[in-house]
Amino acid sequence: MRHGKYPFIIGFLAVPVTLYVTFVVAAYVQTFQLAFTDWSGLGPISYVGFDNFVELWNDELFWRSVQHNLFLLLALPIITIAIALVFAFLLNVGGGHRGGTTKGVWGSKVYRIIFFFPQLLALAIVAVIFGRVYSPDDSGLINGLLPAGWDPILFLADKQLAMLCILAVLVWQSVGFYVVLFSAGMGSVPTEIYEAAALDGANRVTLFFRITIPLLWSTIQVAWVYLGIAAFDVFALVNIMSVERGGPDGATSVLSLMIYRNAFEFSQAGYASALGVSLFILTLAFAALTLRVTRRDAVEL
């Protein structure tokens, strides 16, 4: 029945491809076009060549935002993956080998739900909640717990701490998803391998580094790309949580927020598009680099 193959495939692809072209590809093309204009967001459009990119190059806030994005790009995946791996290991294998099966630590089913829970909350809600947690006076959850007489910690209003505070929320929110992802990966590792290693006298640490990580490598690689993309788009958290929107004094500014503010608040849609183009290039570069650097020979099971 070869003759029916193409209509079948086209039938499946038509709707998603049309949607993708309309709402993603066309939008990108238009953004590239707008990046070379001085369009305000309203009214006439005129082309200005590379002016937007020259302005970008000289924009100090742009470079600081890039730095913040790069910081998140490194810190978010490393911390999240490290924590998620340890948790997943403890939940699945950490309980040791008993009666022919490997088990997680005691109560691992409950922990699994607890870890996953933040994932169920909308990011905007998480941001609002943590805004209260970090509140710089005694109404804040953390500052309220400090002994009386201590100076409150400013958290989001402190230039040094603000970015770390946002990073902490991002990690808190993402870890659960990757615990589940890695758990699934570990579930597909045959228990015989663990058993054999345990018989050879490997302790938990050795199991983790010598068995679990190599066998999970492709899952970790995917996690890294996802988290990297999340690090490029921390718009919701920064927009809602940070003081002065990206402050104090630009200390939490990121590219996505800059795009939003330039497009919709400063009436510089052309400039915002140029920012968008640079974010696009950065993301592509990151994805290409990640896939190349983490390429290893997959371990066949």
Next chain:
Amino acid sequence: MTDVFTKPELDRRTLLRRAAAVGLLATPAVGMLSACVGGGEEKTQDQAEGAKSDTNPLGVDPKAPLEIIIFNGGLGTKYATDVDIPSYNKLFPESKVAFSETTEIGKVVQPRINAGTPPDMVNNAGAGLMDMAAIVKAGQAQDLTDMFNAPSVDIAGKTVKDTLVPGAYEQGLFDGKPMVLNYAFTVYGLWYNAALFKKNNWTLPKTWAEFTTLLDQIKAKGITPFAYAGANAAYYQYLAILTSAAKIGGAEVLKAIDENADGAWTAEPVKQAAAAWAEIGAKYSDKKFSGLRHTEVQLQQNQDRVAFYPCGSWLENEQAKDTPAGFEYAVIPMPSITGADKLPQTAIYAAAGEMYYVSSKGKNPRGGMEFLRHMLSKEAAAGFTKLTKVLTVVQGAADGLTVSPGLSSGNELVKAAGKDYFGYRWPELYKKLDTECQAATNELMFNGGTADKFCDRMQKAASAI
């Protein structure tokens, strides 16, 4: 103007991203720009027109529907639905007025402008307002000259323009033409709880020395003497600094900043004002306020934990729900910094704000202008003040109204100031400079900044425009 409340942008993109996981192309921020492209091509709609008459000086088609959109913030929308629309419909009962409200004007109206079907009358206000200069430049705003020159609805023998307080008309000029109506007349000063002050026998300060002495007394009571919300409303404070600067050096100081004159920000009065306020920030406030939002600080004032708060006259209405019984809002002008200030101690920052414009490319621009004419009637203006506790630009419309202590206090301030009131427009003209000034102000007040640093930083940013 009345609401700096920043509505959180919900992140539905996260969901899409996870679901799609097509992964590599998921930098969604880039795509969102194009949601509003499509401007450029000119669409001319049929615009309604009727016969002109004495009661219909703008030639409104009495049957044509009218669409208005109101920002729902500190002022609410009741004044439009309960006062202005009935007033319009009294004259044009056959015209159906379609009313809608939003907290994000830009997000609702901008796509409609680009689609060529804007609402007829737009209340461009709130944190998500559109850049008015850009709208005018794009030819989307109706020239309101005819409306201002038309006779007032209920003040006999006067044109609409004649009924306004001085400066209100000028505030809406773009290249010499009135393109926007600034309707609310907002008075700025230092707000306090009159009941608390009476209880403690604190006398209201006129000079800076009296001010700091009083702040010392307040501090001794364990109350934070002065605070503003650094997290999202630092502009209340830079307004205070620039008000002091104008009192020292005259309104020309602000004019120079509006015109972006060379050295406007490094002028001596600005420096003196910044230095005086920096000391207040360092000695009489607390760093923690740099991380609090305006609602939180205003609540603390309602709880008598903060004494003075710099703000505009919408404050009382905004806090109406949280103000405990016995709390009496009152306002004083900024104390004079030097003994040789150019303007008297009673001088205040007071300005027409809250923008209303008519779409030139809408279906019924004449109806839109007529609606503004009704808003500017004495009756509608009084109704607005009753409902919102905010004065309007219609002269004397609030006289004899006893609505609330804060409104009366603000009204007294205006009377005492006489001709000595002033304002500026630079934050709406150069929006990026506004962002810069909020950061610079927080640095000055809370993070060990100095007047020189503040002025140099602002001058540098202003020169880069």
